[in-house]
Every structure is written in C-alpha cells, then in structure tokens.
Amino acid sequence: MSDREQRFATRAVHAGQEPDPTTGAIMPPVYQTSTYAQEALGKPRGGYEYARVQNPTREALEANVAALEGGRHGVAFASGIAAIEAIVKRLSAGDHVVSEENTYGGTTRLFNQVLQRLGITFTYVDSRDPEAVRKAVRPETKLIYVETPTNPMMRLCDLRAIAAIARDAGIHLAVDNTFASPYNQRPLELGATIIVHSSTKYLNGHSDVIGGIVVTDDDEVAQDLRFLQKAAGAVPGPWDCWLVLRGTKTLHLRMEAHNRNGQRIAEFLENHPAVGRVYYPGLPSHPQYELARSQMRGFTGMISMDLGSIDRARKVVERTRIFTLAESLGGVESLIGHPALQTHAAVPKERREAMGITDGLVRLSVGIEDVEDLIEDLDQALRGV
Numbered sequence: 001m002s003d004r005e006q007r008f009a010t011r012a013v014h015a016g017q018e019p020d021p022t023t024g025a026i027m028p029p030v031y032q033t034s035t036y037a038q039e040a041l042g043k044p045r046g047g048y049e050y051a052r053v054q055n056p057t058r059e060a061l062e063a064n065v066a067a068l069e070g071g072r073h074g075v076a077f078a079s080g081i082a083a084i085e086a087i088v089k090r091l092s093a094g095d096h097v098v099s100e101e102n103t104y105g106g107t108t109r110l111f112n113q114v115l116q117r118l119g120i121t122f123t124y125v126d127s128r129d130p131e132a133v134r135k136a137v138r139p140e141t142k143l144i145y146v147e148t149p150t151n152p153m154m155r156l157c158d159l160r161a162i163a164a165i166a167r168d169a170g171i172h173l174a175v176d177n178t179f180a181s182p183y184n185q186r187p188l189e190l191g192a193t194i195i196v197h198s199s200t201k202y203l204n205g206h207s208d209v210i211g212g213i214v215v216t217d218d219d220e221v222a223q224d225l226r227f228l229q230k231a232a233g234a235v236p237g238p239w240d241c242w243l244v245l246r247g248t249k250t251l252h253l254r255m256e257a258h259n260r261n262g263q264r265i266a267e268f269l270e271n272h273p274a275v276g277r278v279y280y281p282g283l284p285s286h287p288q289y290e291l292a293r294s295q296m297r298g299f300t301g302m303i304s305m306d307l308g309s310i311d312r313a314r315k316v317v318e319r320t321r322i323f324t325l326a327e328s329l330g331g332v333e334s335l336i337g338h339p340a341l342q343t344h345a346a347v348p349k350e351r352r353e354a355m356g357i358t359d360g361l362v363r364l365s366v367g368i369e370d371v372e373d374l375i376e377d378l379d380q381a382l383r384g385v
Contacts, residue, residue, distance in 0.1 A: 008068065008183065009252045016063025017245075028060045030242045053230050057238040061245045062213065065203065068182040068248065069195050071215040073222035075229060076241060080178065080198025081106055082234035083212030085115070087174050087194060088143065089232070090224045093119025096140040100127040100157065102150040102355045103176070105344035127157035128288065134165050141169065147176040148185075149292075152304045152339045152363040153356050154279040156288040159295055163191025172221065178202070178330070183255040184298040193218050201330030202300075204247040205254050209240045254332065257368035259298035264371045265364070265378065266303050274312075274382040276360070279304040301366030302329060304339070310359035312385040313338055317362060319381035322373055329365035334374055337363050 006015070017028050033055075036048040048054050062074030077083040084107055088097065099111065101124035111122045125132045127146045137144070144166050148157045159175065166173035174194035175187040181202040187195050197203055199211035216222050229235055236244075259282075266280035278285075281292035282299030292299060307313045316336075317325050323336040327343055337343065340359050344352055352358075366374065 006067075011064075011067045012251050013249050015067035016060045028057055028242065028245065030238050031056045032238050051238075052233055052235055055235075055238050055241070057245070058236065058241045061241040061248075064245060064248055065182070065197070065199070065213050066215050068251070069177070069215040070182075070186050070188050071195065071217050073216050073219070073225075075214045075216075075222060075225040076199070076236050077212040077214070077229070078234045078236050078240075079210050080196070080200060080212035081110055083196050083198075083214050084176070085110060086225055086228045086232070086234070087145075087196060087214060088115050088120060089228055090221070091120050091142050094140060095142045096121045096123065096138060097143045097145055098123050098125060098133060098136040098141055099144075100146040100148075100150060100155075101125060101351075102153050102155055102357075103145075103147050104151045105339075105346045107147075107176070109346040126155075127162060128155055130158055130161040130165060133157075133162055137165065137169050137171070142171050144171065144173045145176075146173070147179065149179045149281055149300070149302065151179060151343065152279075152302075152361065154179075154281055154286070154302065154304055156281060156291050156295075158291055159187055159190035159192060166193070167191065172218070179300055179302050180296060181251065181255055181300065181330075183252055184259070184300055185296045188215070188217055190295055194221060199244045200328065202255065202258070203251065203330075204244045205251065205330060205332055206243070206247055207328060207331035207333065209243040211236045211240050211244055213244075254368060255298060255300070258301035258366060261368065261371045261374065262299060262301035262303060262366045265366050265374060266299075268375050269303065269305050269378070272379070272382055274307065274385050276306040276308050279306075301334075301364075303364045303366060305362050305364070306356075306358060307360045307362055307385065310340075313360050313362050315385050316381045319384050320377050321380075322369060322377040323364065323381075329363075331365070332368045334367035334369060335365040337365075339363050 038044045066074035123136045125136045172193045175192045178198045195215040263282045269275045270278045280303045323334045326335045
C-alpha cells in the first residue's frame with residue numbers, strides 16, 4: 001500500500017520514512033552534514049553532493065507532508081515566508097498576482113515591499129466573492145494566492161469556485177493552508193495546484209522551530225521550486241526538519257484537541273458580555289459556516305474576538321495567566337496576541353480597519369491544555385474590562 005493510499009494517521013506516523021538501512025533506527029537520522037564523500041570524480045554516492053541541494057532528513061519531511069496533503073511533491077524552506085517567496089519567484093517581471101486582501105501581514109509586506117520592486121504586480125481582493133477574483137484576473141495574471149481561513153479574521157473562500165476560475169484562466173491557485181492544517185483541509189482535493197504552510201505552526205506544533213513547505217502535484221512547479229531551493233538557498237537545516245517530522249507524527253491527535261478546545265472556547269466567548277464579536281468558522285453565526293462545513297473537517301484552535309477598544313484589548317492580553325502574550329500560533333500551548341500591533345503592524349491602518357482588524361481585535365491560538373482551565377483564564381481576564 002502506497003503512502004497516498006493509507007489513512008491520515010498512518011501517513012502521519014510513517015509516510016516518507018523507513019527504518020535506517022544501516023542500524024534499523026526507527027526515527028530518521030539527523031544528517032547533520034554540509035557535504036558528502038564521493039566515490040570518484042563525478043560519482044556521488046546515491047546522488048548526494050551538497051546539503052543545500054540534498055539532505056535525507058529534509059527529504060523525509062518533504063515526503064511526509066506531501067503525503068498528508070495528498071500530493072506527490074513536497075519542497076521545504078527555511079520559513080513560511082521563504083516558501084511563499086519561492087512560489088512567487090517562479091514568476092517574472094510584468095507578471096501579475098491576484099491575492100486575498102486579508103493575508104498574514106508578513107505576506108503583504110513581502111509582496112508590496114520586496115517582490116513588487118522586482119516588477120511583479122499584485123491586486124488585492126476579498127476572495128469570499130469568487131466574482132471579485134474572476135474580475136481581477138487579467139492576461140498577465142499568472143497566480144491566484146489565497147489564505148483560508150484568513151489571518152486573523154477567519155474569512156473563508158470557496159476553494160472549488162476559485163480553483164475553477166484559475167483552471168479557466170490556465171493559471172495556478174496557491175493556498176496558504178497553515179491555519180487549517182492538512183488534517184482539517186486538503187486544498188489539492190478541492191482543485192488547488194499549490195499548497196504552502198508555515199511549518200512553524202501546526203505541522204511542528206511545539207513552538208521550537210521556524211520552517212516552511214510547499215506541496216504540489218504539478219511536476220513543473222515542483223521542478224521550479226527545487227531549482228529555487230538550490231539557486232536561492234533558503235533551505236531548512238536537518239535538525240529543524242527532524243523537529244517538524246517529529247511534530248507531524250502527532251498532528252492528527254493534536255488537531256483533534258485544538259478543534260475540540262477551539263469550538264468550546266468560541267462558544268464561551270460568543271456568550272460573554274465583555275466580548276463584542278467572535279470570529280470562528282465553527283460557529284453557526286459565522287457567515288460562511290456552511291462553506292466551512294463543506295470543505296473543512298474541523299475548525300482549528302484559531303479564534304479572533306473584538307473587544308471594542310485598544311484599552312480593553314490591552315487589559316485582556318496582559319491579564320491572562322495560561323494564555324501567553326506572544327506572536328505565532330499552532331503550538332500545544334495557548335497564545336494570545338493583538339494583530340494590529342503585532343502580526344499585522346506592517347499593514348496600513350486604514351487597510352487593516354477596512355478588513356475588520358480593529359485596535360480592539362484580539363487573536364487566540366488555543367492549545368491542547370484542559371479546556372476548563374483555559375475558559376477560567378479567559379473569564380478572569382475579561383472580567384477585568
């Protein structure tokens with residue numbers, strides 16, 4: 001049975017990995033080397049020449065995550081941003097990208113302040129409306145780029161509908177699947193051609209590594225990305241790859257806990273008098289609840305809530321005891337943050353506010369602790385406002 005034919009939990013534990021042929025070690029070794037001895041001039045052993053180009057630990061991770069997403073190719077990078085940059089660097093000056101407007105602030109900064117200087121242009125749209133995406137596509141468009149759910153407003157796009165638009169235009173649809181994880185959503189099955197993750201987040205799950213990975217079924221895209229791995233060199237080290245690989249073995253177990261805790265806390269917050277509005281696709285009050293149910297199997301631990309003002313938000317994020325005030329997400333521990341002053345500080349204020357990222361917005365990354373303790377922690381912090 002191939003990796004792609006196995007069920008998710010089996011793939012998470014085994015895909016891309018065989019016992020070490022030398023020792024029988026169950027876990028893949030950390031090949032902590034910069035180069036490899038060659039049998040003779042022009043005869044590398046097993047094709048391994050230099051670790052920027054090939055590393056067995058990295059290859060195990062790439063195969064594992066590709067299998068989890070149901071894809072044939074995985075290409076790992078040193079960070080999520082490096083992975084996104086590689087996707088867009090496949091394009092040339094004069095090419096155009098249609099992007100979801102409510103992306104992670106670092107993605108917007110990369111597009112506007114780095115890649116746009118190289119002659120690639122970007123149009124930002126609300127991808128909740130497929131017709132807005134369709135109208136933004138023009139002859140020079142080469143890529144549609146979306147997040148779903150988005151960071152931090154938890155907006156969704158209809159992946160089947162957007163994939164059909166990309167297919168009609170003969171271009172690629174790239175989906176940042178970081179918030180959902182492959183356990184909750186698999187965009188390739190819905191028509192996307194490229195998936196990107198910040199493997200720092202749910203894939204690793206332990207807040208101890210920085211990494212990114214791209215998955216695709218397209219041979220040409222994979223070939224281009226491997227060339228960029230080699231030519232631009234933004235590759236992860238073998239120890240970082242091993243840490244993410246250790247994390248993916250328990251992804252299915254952790255995501256069940258994140259999903260369960262996230263749902264309970266979203267329901268608690270929605271009924272709390274100190275909270276103005278809760279953004280969570282697992283709530284029936286979410287305007288895209290039915291879409292979420294149709295393309296996701298769980299709704300993750302990511303929640304945003306609007307508290308009405310910067311003063312109220314500041315009090316809450318500084319009063320929690322279990323939720324730690326910190327950037328990032330997707331770890332086993334619960335985090336709390338303020339998008340306007342942290343993750344989306346690079347986005348102009350007027351654009352933030354147009355998308356709903358107000359100064360009163362607080363984002364939660366709900367971990368896998370006991371949910372009753374988490375609820376009590378949030379309740380005592382909210383009582384302070």
